[in-house]
Structure formats: C-alpha cells, structure tokens
Amino acid sequence: MKIATWNVNSIRARLPRVTEWLHDNNPEILLVQEIKVVDEIFPREEIEDLGYNIAVHGQKTYNGVAIFSKFPIEDVVVGLPGDDNDDQARYLECFTGGMRVASIYLPNGNPAPGEKFEYKLSWMKRLIDHAGKLFNQEEPLVLGGDFNVCPSDIDVYDPQRWENDALCRSESREYLRALTNIGFTNALRALNPGPGQFSYWDYTGGAWQKDFGLLIDHLFLSPEASDRLVGSGIDKTPRGKEKPSDHTPVWCELEGIN
DNA sequence: ATGGTTGTGTTACAA
Numbered sequence: 001m002k003i004a005t006w007n008v009n010s011i012r013a014r015l016p017r018v019t020e021w022l023h024d025n026n027p028e029i030l031l032v033q034e035i036k037v038v039d040e041i042f043p044r045e046e047i048e049d050l051g052y053n054i055a056v057h058g059q060k061t062y063n064g065v066a067i068f069s070k071f072p073i074e075d076v077v078v079g080l081p082g083d084d085n086d087d088q089a090r091y092l093e094c095f096t097g098g099m100r101v102a103s104i105y106l107p108n109g110n111p112a113p114g115e116k117f118e119y120k121l122s123w124m125k126r127l128i129d130h131a132g133k134l135f136n137q138e139e140p141l142v143l144g145g146d147f148n149v150c151p152s153d154i155d156v157y158d159p160q161r162w163e164n165d166a167l168c169r170s171e172s173r174e175y176l177r178a179l180t181n182i183g184f185t186n187a188l189r190a191l192n193p194g195p196g197q198f199s200y201w202d203y204t205g206g207a208w209q210k211d212f213g214l215l216i217d218h219l220f221l222s223p224e225a226s227d228r229l230v231g232s233g234i235d236k237t238p239r240g241k242e243k244p245s246d247h248t249p250v251w252c253e254l255e256g257i258n
Numbered sequence: 259a260t261g262g263t264t265g266t267g268t269t270a271c272a273a
C-alpha cells in the first residue's frame with residue numbers, strides 16, 4: 001500500500017503533472033491539497049481513467065482538498081469538526097483500503113502575529129482534538145497533507161531567516177508537537193532522519209535551483225499504521241518539470257494492509 | 259532592492 005500526499009496548487013493547472021505522476025508511480029492512495037476548484041468542475045474523468053475513486057471537498061479560487069483511492073471510499077467526513085462557521089475547505093477524511101485517511105491543508109498563518117495566525121492556531125487546536133478521537137479508535141490511520149509547519153530547524157534551509165514566519169514560529173511547532181505527541185509517527189522522519197529533505201520550494205528567487213526548501217508536507221501514522229511502515233521518501237521529480245507545483249509528493253509504503 | 263513568481267470561473271490577494 002503506497003500512500004502519498006501532494007499540494008498540487010490548482011488541480012486544473014496541474015492536471016498533466018498529476019496524471020503523469022499517478023501513471024508513473026501508481027500509488028494506491030493520493031491525498032491532494034489546494035485543488036482551487038469547486039466540486040462541480042473537478043476534472044474527475046482524467047483521474048478516474050487511471051483507476052481511482054475520488055472524494056472532493058472543493059472551494060472556488062482557494063484551498064480545496066481531495067482523496068484519490070484505488071479502493072472503494074466510505075464514511076467520508078467533509079470539513080474539520082469543531083467550528084460550524086469555518087467555511088474554508090481544508091479537511092477531508094474517509095475510510096478506504098482498510099484504513100482511515102485524512103487530506104489536510106492547514107492554514108498558512110502569515111502574517112504573524114495577526115488574525116490569520118490566530119486562525120491557524122485555532123485550526124490546529126481543532127485538529128488536535130479530532131485527531132485524538134481518531135487515534136482512540138485504534139485503527140490504521142494516516143493524517144497527511146500540507147501542514148504549513150516545519151517541525152524543527154532541520155526542516156528549513158535557513159532557520160534564522162524563517163524563525164518569525166508562521167511556518168516556523170515556536171507556537172506553530174508547539175501545536176504540531178502536541179498533535180504528534182498523541183502518539184503519531186512521522187512516516188518520512190522515522191526512516192529518513194537527515195537534513196536537506198524538503199517538500200516545498202518557493203516559486204520566487206530561484207529557490208528550487210538553489211535548493212532553498214522547506215519540509216512542510218507530512219504523513220503522520222497511528223501505531224496500527226506505523227507498525228507496517230516499510231518505506232518512505234520525497235519524490236522531487238515533479239518539482240523539476242515544466243509548470244510544476246511549488247510542492248512535491250511525500251510518500252510512504254505500508255505492508256500488509258490490503 | 260520591502261524585491262521575486264504562480265494561481266485564480268483572475269485583475270486583488272493568497273501563498
């Protein structure tokens with residue numbers, strides 16, 4: 001069972017990159033963020049033609065998340081529980097392929113401090129609460145997505161330059177630790193502890209060419225999932241192609257599920 | 259150099 005997460009920065013602008021990557025890598029499950037499209041005009045056929053079922057939580061212009069799975073999709077949860085007034089499409093959860101998965105697009109939070117940073121922290125608090133409930137169900141669970149948090153300085157090309165950014169501030173890191181301290185395993189870091197492993201490079205200033213990257217896309221596994229972790233990595237290939245997303249896929253391989 | 263680039267049922271704002 002190969003499961004990956006990818007912030008595609010518009011599914012319509014990125015459709016050639018996404019279908020190409022699915023064809024070449026054939027993951028069972030892909031968690032997708034920033035689709036930037038409403039459900040009604042999501043390009044379903046192109047993804048379904050590759051053998052995937054699709055769950056979508058779309059939004060016009062901004063945000064939007066989706067889940068592609070080779071297995072039937074059941075028990076879909078649309079939106080992060082805990083605030084009926086939150087209309088930003090940043091969370092989608094389902095049961096598929098013998099496990100529960102969530103596609104997460106955590107708020108960026110800049111500029112910080114400010115209203116957007118407060119929204120980020122309150123959203124993280126809700127995520128911690130909900131993740132705790134899911135954790136207690138004791139089933140294979142993968143929380144994956146663009147968390148917009150670099151867990152530690154090793155995940156940043158220039159930590160000093162980023163220390164006051166919402167992606168690296170101590171509050172963001174403390175909340176992310178509170179989430180992982182529930183008992184989740186970082187699928188990438190469990191097998192790849194070294195520096196220089198990034199999932200995002202800004203479009204500006206030649207960041208990709210200089211390898212000025214950040215690690216903000218993560219896969220967090222419940223014990224029932226991490227017991228079966230046999231591989232993980234970052235696939236930098238799509239970031240180097242024409243018209244790329246500014247993010248690239250992070251993946252893990254789980255043995256013995258399906 | 260308060261810059262740079264990409265995306266949007268685009269043309270102001272988010273990332």
